[in-house]
Amino acid sequence: MFKKLKQKSLQKQTEKNIRQRDISQINEPLKRLGFLVDESEFQDFEELYDFSAALGIQRKDVKVFSFLEYRKKLPTLQQNQIHNKDFSWNGEIHNLNAQEFLDEPLDVLIGFYKGSHEFLDLMVSASKAKFKVGVAKADPRLYDLIIEIQPQKVVEFREELKKYLQILNKI
Template identity: 40%
Template structure:
């Protein structure tokens, strides 16, 4: 139990280091690749995101959705990739190859669709090489370039707001 607390402190310190060194350089290019991070305890409808991206004209091959589950027994085979707290080591080390691939992918837009303040979710958002990061309002505003204040169960409102802001920012 004590080691878990030290591990969390180590990872939080690593997140703070990443965010303080982050240089925001959002390009003006159109959106063609999108990554989504979900917390399954808040929202787990992958198909809602897939149909939304299809309506925006994005190919399914250009989108990647990953899900955070508290326990690996709760996973679903239909999901693209899922991860749990056991996939993280000390000082931000990632022990999951699929998760590391997601982080290293240079998405045009990353959507962090969770409201809860989970250390693991925040770490993935901070580590991501995405050009433009969108998230629901969270305790740490340094994680995102654009924050939309909706609850995870209000997906239709989120879709409208995201589409509106992406249009204004010339991403669509």
């Protein structure tokens, strides 16, 4: 019962964030890039840094944040990670690193996970990013651009994204 209540609250919060989104700076050029990743689908974050270097973005201007369903018992040094327990039953995020990431004024945010994901969708909707890019089967209300390529095909995705960013005069 609590799981259903939490899901409904996450959806309501996502809807609220979508309605309140500021799109006034959507055409800003790409200087700062962010990735939201489902760690159960993709773990090679170094490949994402290489991805951004191919777009002409320095490593210091790239932020990667990941979601992992359950916190591992083993200690980890990874700070840019959020878990399902970091979301309250009413859709609030109780993770300072995640909140800091969402408040960051990124020029482009890439939701690097496939399909709909209630926790990551909430984070995308709450992000202050100016331009949002999703992958195959993503919720079109959350993103300004959706590229129909699976997240595992990083090279193909990068080439398509680069093409669209050039067309939009972002790079």
